[in-house]
Amino acid sequence: MINRERLVAEFMELVRVDSESRREAPMSALLRDKLQQLGFTVYVDDAGSQTGSNTGNLIARLPGNEDAVALMLSAHMDTVSPGRSINPVKKNGIIYSDGTTVLGADDKAGIAAILEAVRVVQEQKLPHGVLELIFTICEEVGLAGVKFLDFSRLEARMGYVLDSNGSVGSIINQGPSQDEIYAEMLGVAAHAGINPEDGVNAVQVASRAIAGMQLGRIDHETTANIGIISGGVAINIVPDKVMIKGETRSLQEQKRIEQTRVICEALEKAAREGGAQVQVRVETMYPAMNVPVDAPVVQLAQKAALDLGLQPVVKSTGGGSDTHIFNEHGISAVNLGIAMQKVHTTDEFITVSDLVLDASYVLAIINTAAGWGTGKGANAF
Numbered sequence: 001m002i003n004r005e006r007l008v009a010e011f012m013e014l015v016r017v018d019s020e021s022r023r024e025a026p027m028s029a030l031l032r033d034k035l036q037q038l039g040f041t042v043y044v045d046d047a048g049s050q051t052g053s054n055t056g057n058l059i060a061r062l063p064g065n066e067d068a069v070a071l072m073l074s075a076h077m078d079t080v081s082p083g084r085s086i087n088p089v090k091k092n093g094i095i096y097s098d099g100t101t102v103l104g105a106d107d108k109a110g111i112a113a114i115l116e117a118v119r120v121v122q123e124q125k126l127p128h129g130v131l132e133l134i135f136t137i138c139e140e141v142g143l144a145g146v147k148f149l150d151f152s153r154l155e156a157r158m159g160y161v162l163d164s165n166g167s168v169g170s171i172i173n174q175g176p177s178q179d180e181i182y183a184e185m186l187g188v189a190a191h192a193g194i195n196p197e198d199g200v201n202a203v204q205v206a207s208r209a210i211a212g213m214q215l216g217r218i219d220h221e222t223t224a225n226i227g228i229i230s231g232g233v234a235i236n237i238v239p240d241k242v243m244i245k246g247e248t249r250s251l252q253e254q255k256r257i258e259q260t261r262v263i264c265e266a267l268e269k270a271a272r273e274g275g276a277q278v279q280v281r282v283e284t285m286y287p288a289m290n291v292p293v294d295a296p297v298v299q300l301a302q303k304a305a306l307d308l309g310l311q312p313v314v315k316s317t318g319g320g321s322d323t324h325i326f327n328e329h330g331i332s333a334v335n336l337g338i339a340m341q342k343v344h345t346t347d348e349f350i351t352v353s354d355l356v357l358d359a360s361y362v363l364a365i366i367n368t369a370a371g372w373g374t375g376k377g378a379n380a381f
Contacts, residue, residue, distance in 0.1 A: 011112040012088045015104040021078040024137045025055040035060045047148035051138045060133040068129030071369045072159025075110030076139030096349045103348040105340035110162030113358035127370045146322040158297040158332045161323045166337025168357040169305045174316035176249035177288040179260045186277040189240035199238030206242045209270035222250035286324040297332045304364035
């Protein structure tokens with residue numbers, strides 16, 4: 001039922017549109033036109049003014065059978081850098097970029113799959129409930145767009161985000177919360193050759209702090225990382241300032257809080273012992289997501305996968321997605337694997353067969369949800 005040629009052509013059209021984070025307006029305008037032609041009522045919210053983007057989140061609604069469950073489908077419009085002037089290349093059933101940019105399958109494969117599934121629903125006049133499509137901005141910069149989504153416009157209480165690199169049939173029901181840690185270690189400048197003893201080397205103090213930290217995988221639910229350290233102005237000056245950026249993540253909120261505390265204390269201890277000062281700021285980026293395996297949104301996705309001949313796999317992830325914020329706002333949502341490969345690199349690719357399978361899976365979910373109406377509920381599965 002999926003039109004392979006149309007799907008591939010539309011995907012390649014989408015990735016050619018520049019839409020790096022905070023510059024998603026051309027993509028938003030294109031999608032708005034496409035969705036209006038498909039009969040959707042389209043609204044762009046005011047999230048752009050809150051995030052620094054040149055557009056807002058796109059919210060589209062298509063009426064359906066009011067007795068069936070209302071369904072939300074979502075993907076993000078923005079790409080990471082380098083994501084300008086993308087030139088997609090199809091070779092031997094695989095779509096790549098030309099090697100100078102990312103491909104943008106993250107997350108335009110999700111957008112293309114949703115659009116194709118909706119087209120098939122309309123062409124085949126298939127029954128469906130209310131469909132709400134949410135295409136967000138600024139996902140790649142801390143889920144910034146969805147945090148300012150106008151949730152008052154959404155009816156659906158369950159939905160699916162197409163934004164994981166797992167195989168089609170992967171259902172991500174758990175994800176970690178994340179803290180970002182920003183620290184500035186302040187020492188004392190001095191001439192490195194004439195009077196180094198008068199200085200306090202901020203690089204050295206920061207290094208001692210980091211050397212004493214447990215980083216990497218802390219346990220099966222928790223990770224920590226120091227990703228950026230920079231400072232100093234010249235090799236003949238004892239550096240008086242170093243900037244440090246890191247993060248902690250955990251599926252358990254309390255574990256994340258504890259790991260963040262340990263890192264902050266290591267920085268403060270090293271500063272005290274080294275004669276420096278440190279300024280630390282912590283920002284919680286998003287809460288943990290934990291959708292029970294027996295939740296209706298998971299059951300529906302499992303049944304749709306089985307109907308398609310896929311073996312569903314419910315699993316956790318160490319990454320974050322818009323799914324976290326949807327759940328925080330009372331929309332039971334999971335993230336779906338769409339088989340994009342080597343994302344955030346210039347080697348990114350997706351196979352045509354997986355792209356078709358993505359659209360087929362979305363279609364199967366819509367079909368399954370259409371039969372899940374009043375009086376049926378989870379017992380239908």
